[in-house]
Amino acid sequence: MAIDNAELIRMYRTMLTIRRFEERASKEFRGGSVPGLVHSYIGQEAIAVGVCFNLRKDDRMVSNHRGHGHLISKGADIRRMMAEIYGKRTGYCKGKGGSMHIADFSIGILGANGIVAAGLPIATGAALAAHLEGGDRIAAVFFGDGACQEGEFQESLNLASIWKLPIIFVCENNQYGVNTHYQYAIAGGSIPRRARAYNLPVRTVDGNDVVAVYEAAREVVARTRTHVGPYFLEFKTYRWYPHFESDAIPDLRPREEIAAWKKKDPIKRLAKRLLKEGVATARELEAINEEVLGRIDEAVKYAVESPLPRPEDALEDVYSTQGIS
Amino acid sequence: MRKITYAQATLEALQEEFRRDKRVIHMSNDIPPELREEFGEERVRLTPIAESAFVGAATGAAGSGFISVVDLRMATFGFVAMDQMVNQLAKITYMFGGQARFPVLLRMSIGAGIHMAAQHSISPYAMYMNVPGLKIITPATPYDIKGLLKTAVRDPNPVICFEHSLLAPLEGEVPDGEYTLPLGEADVKRKGSDVTIVAISKMLHDALAVAGEMEKRGVSVEVIDPRSLVPLDINTIKKSVAKTGRFVVVDEACRTCGAAAEILARVTEDEDIFRKLKSTPRRVCGLDVPIPYSPPMEDYVIPDRAKIRAAVEKVVGSQA
Ligand SMILES: Cc1ncc(C[n+]2csc(CCOP(=O)(O)OP(=O)(O)O)c2C)c(N)n1
Ligand SMILES: [Mg+2]
Numbered sequence: 001m002a003i004d005n006a007e008l009i010r011m012y013r014t015m016l017t018i019r020r021f022e023e024r025a026s027k028e029f030r031g032g033s034v035p036g037l038v039h040s041y042i043g044q045e046a047i048a049v050g051v052c053f054n055l056r057k058d059d060r061m062v063s064n065h066r067g068h069g070h071l072i073s074k075g076a077d078i079r080r081m082m083a084e085i086y087g088k089r090t091g092y093c094k095g096k097g098g099s100m101h102i103a104d105f106s107i108g109i110l111g112a113n114g115i116v117a118a119g120l121p122i123a124t125g126a127a128l129a130a131h132l133e134g135g136d137r138i139a140a141v142f143f144g145d146g147a148c149q150e151g152e153f154q155e156s157l158n159l160a161s162i163w164k165l166p167i168i169f170v171c172e173n174n175q176y177g178v179n180t181h182y183q184y185a186i187a188g189g190s191i192p193r194r195a196r197a198y199n200l201p202v203r204t205v206d207g208n209d210v211v212a213v214y215e216a217a218r219e220v221v222a223r224t225r226t227h228v229g230p231y232f233l234e235f236k237t238y239r240w241y242p243h244f245e246s247d248a249i250p251d252l253r254p255r256e257e258i259a260a261w262k263k264k265d266p267i268k269r270l271a272k273r274l275l276k277e278g279v280a281t282a283r284e285l286e287a288i289n290e291e292v293l294g295r296i297d298e299a300v301k302y303a304v305e306s307p308l309p310r311p312e313d314a315l316e317d318v319y320s321t322q323g324i325s
Numbered sequence: 326m327r328k329i330t331y332a333q334a335t336l337e338a339l340q341e342e343f344r345r346d347k348r349v350i351h352m353s354n355d356i357p358p359e360l361r362e363e364f365g366e367e368r369v370r371l372t373p374i375a376e377s378a379f380v381g382a383a384t385g386a387a388g389s390g391f392i393s394v395v396d397l398r399m400a401t402f403g404f405v406a407m408d409q410m411v412n413q414l415a416k417i418t419y420m421f422g423g424q425a426r427f428p429v430l431l432r433m434s435i436g437a438g439i440h441m442a443a444q445h446s447i448s449p450y451a452m453y454m455n456v457p458g459l460k461i462i463t464p465a466t467p468y469d470i471k472g473l474l475k476t477a478v479r480d481p482n483p484v485i486c487f488e489h490s491l492l493a494p495l496e497g498e499v500p501d502g503e504y505t506l507p508l509g510e511a512d513v514k515r516k517g518s519d520v521t522i523v524a525i526s527k528m529l530h531d532a533l534a535v536a537g538e539m540e541k542r543g544v545s546v547e548v549i550d551p552r553s554l555v556p557l558d559i560n561t562i563k564k565s566v567a568k569t570g571r572f573v574v575v576d577e578a579c580r581t582c583g584a585a586a587e588i589l590a591r592v593t594e595d596e597d598i599f600r601k602l603k604s605t606p607r608r609v610c611g612l613d614v615p616i617p618y619s620p621p622m623e624d625y626v627i628p629d630r631a632k633i634r635a636a637v638e639k640v641v642g643s644q645a
Contacts, residue, residue, distance in 0.1 A: 035440035035620055086621030087440070095619030099444045114444040115401065116374050149373035150405065177374055178355055183371040249355070310624030314617045 003059040015045040041069035043240035044265035048073040050213025060126035067112030082299040088306035117150035127167035136225040146177020164229040195232035206243040207235030326498040334467035338474035353396035380406035400433040410513035415458035426481035436489040443615035448578040465529040467497035472506030489527035509556035515546035580610035
């Protein structure tokens with residue numbers, strides 16, 4: 001089934017939103033207006049968009065340390081994201097979480113996470129809830145190739161498999177965990193083989209082709225909605241920038257490799273396709289870019305103008321005051 | 326004397342111990358280039374992101390004749406290996422009736438003030454102090470970390486070294502030649518006669534700054550760094566409190582069941598010291614909340630100089 005043109009344009013706009021958001025967040029971090037750390041998602045935009053565009057608002061999604069793209073694709077408000085990164089009271093977590101810990105439970109985003117692989121068990125629990133509720137809701141979790149070496153990865157795949165939980169494990173294989181290549185870290189060099197060992201069906205897809213990602217995710221999401229069990233998707237991709245926006249950890253990946261992957265820009269690739277198939281004109285794409293840049297500016301303005309938390313706000317939210325209703 | 330950074334002193338300690346003893350091996354998920362270059366990939370091993378496996382492997386190798394050094398990076402990642410640290414490493418010598426020794430040095434960074442939110446800012450040494458079988462050091466100067474790490478490598482037991490993230494660039498005097506420092510020996514960092522401050526890890530530097538200010542106001546503050554929390558050199562601290570009669574403990578970690586509580590209890594439960602107290606001792610600790618990301622909240626929950634000064638003024642009372 002072809003993807004309709006309006007959806008393609010929406011995907012383009014969202015990928016560009018992620019790109020511009022990350023460029024701006026990195027710039028503001030390096031310029032000193034943003035505290036903490038920013039792990040850039042640039043280069044991997046097609047995966048978050050292609051997967052999340054197949055999720056419903058009520059599906060639950062768990063993200064990781066490189067989470068901005070996942071959140072934007074699932075529908076998070078970039079103004080409140082930016083405000084969180086700026087440590088402002090209007091941010092998603094009132095300034096308590098920062099870049100690595102943004103969540104929006106109202107649209108099924110159960111949170112980014114600073115601990116590698118820690119999202120997998122949590123997403124497995126979200127899938128257990130979907131299973132217990134009945135219905136056709138599902139859960140999805142994003143994680144990197146590096147996460148596949150943690151015990152939590154193995155335990156979650158196994159648990160989801162024996163309980164036949166409606167969860168999609170989305171592995172973004174950008175080939176490195178910081179500077180460690182996955183071929184070194186993974187015995188046998190294959191992530192899919194590992195997932196198959198837990199009896200999960202697996203598909204490996206080009207993570208820089210948003211149409212391929214979208215089509216694979218569409219099929220897998222439809223299958224998972226029937227609650228027949230988990231599915232594992234591996235997307236091959238690459239991060240363009242160092243592990244995080246800071247020079248604290250040198251980027252030891254080969255220069256030529258980085259340059260080669262930048263040529264496989266997922267956004268340019270979609271743009272080319274849109275132009276070739278007559279879905280959009282160059283002028284229309286430029287207009288989208290302008291509109292996106294405008295929204296990013298607006299998000300930064302919102303963040304900058306928002307008040308900082310009061311120091312004593314630190315004491316709130318240690319325990320929930322919501323009743324169990 | 327030459328001055329080097331805390332990070333440099335750490336590296337020197339490991340380099341010297343690696344040269345001294347071929348049984349020393351290193352595991353971490355990002356390799357220290359200087360160690361890798363000099364000692365090769367067999368001894369300086371790159372691990373996958375699999376903390377429980379490599380901490381457990383460190384234990385197994387140590388019990389089989391090697392000496393393991395593991396750099397877990399941030400203490401938050403150490404929690405992934407909690408079973409290996411608490412159920413295994415800490416108890417293994419004891420449960421097996423002392424048949425074997427397990428020389429493992431685990432290094433973890435701690436501390437807030439880096440705007441990295443709750444997971445990455447924790448200072449959890451008190452959790453480990455609660456587990457008999459582990460030795461725990463919290464060096465705060467380049468000199469101390471070099472000497473203590475070298476001793477830790479030579480210790481036949483598991484030692485955890487907690488290193489505050491903000492200390493890495495700190496410069497301090499370190500002699501050229503070989504030296505070691507014993508575990509379980511507190512260091513009087515500044516002599517004084519009116520108040521004793523015990524300050525842990527990075528808080529030492531804040532306490533010293535406050536001591537300097539108070540001096541100008543006519544209050545003489547003695548500052549002690551325990552340097553090692555297990556074993557804890559309580560006698561040096563008691564001697565000081567017996568002399569000053571006034572006592573403040575400063576710790577960035579949460580107050581509840583913290584290292585500061587332990588130190589305070591051990592000092593005040595000594596009847597002789599208790600009788601000599603001239604005022605109620607105080608703790609200056611992190612608040613009992615996870616560390617928040619945004620700087621105004623983060624600053625609010627961790628101790629700083631103003632909070633230390635206020636506590637000193639309180640224990641000194643009308644004298645200040
Ligand atoms: C349990 C744990 N160990 C180590 C780290 C430090 N760390 C943060 S991200 C990262 C690399 C993760 O690699 P991968 O899963 O491939 O994700 P990527 O960064 O490539 O997106 C590491 C080692 C951590 N956050 N959590
Ligand atoms: Mg990776």
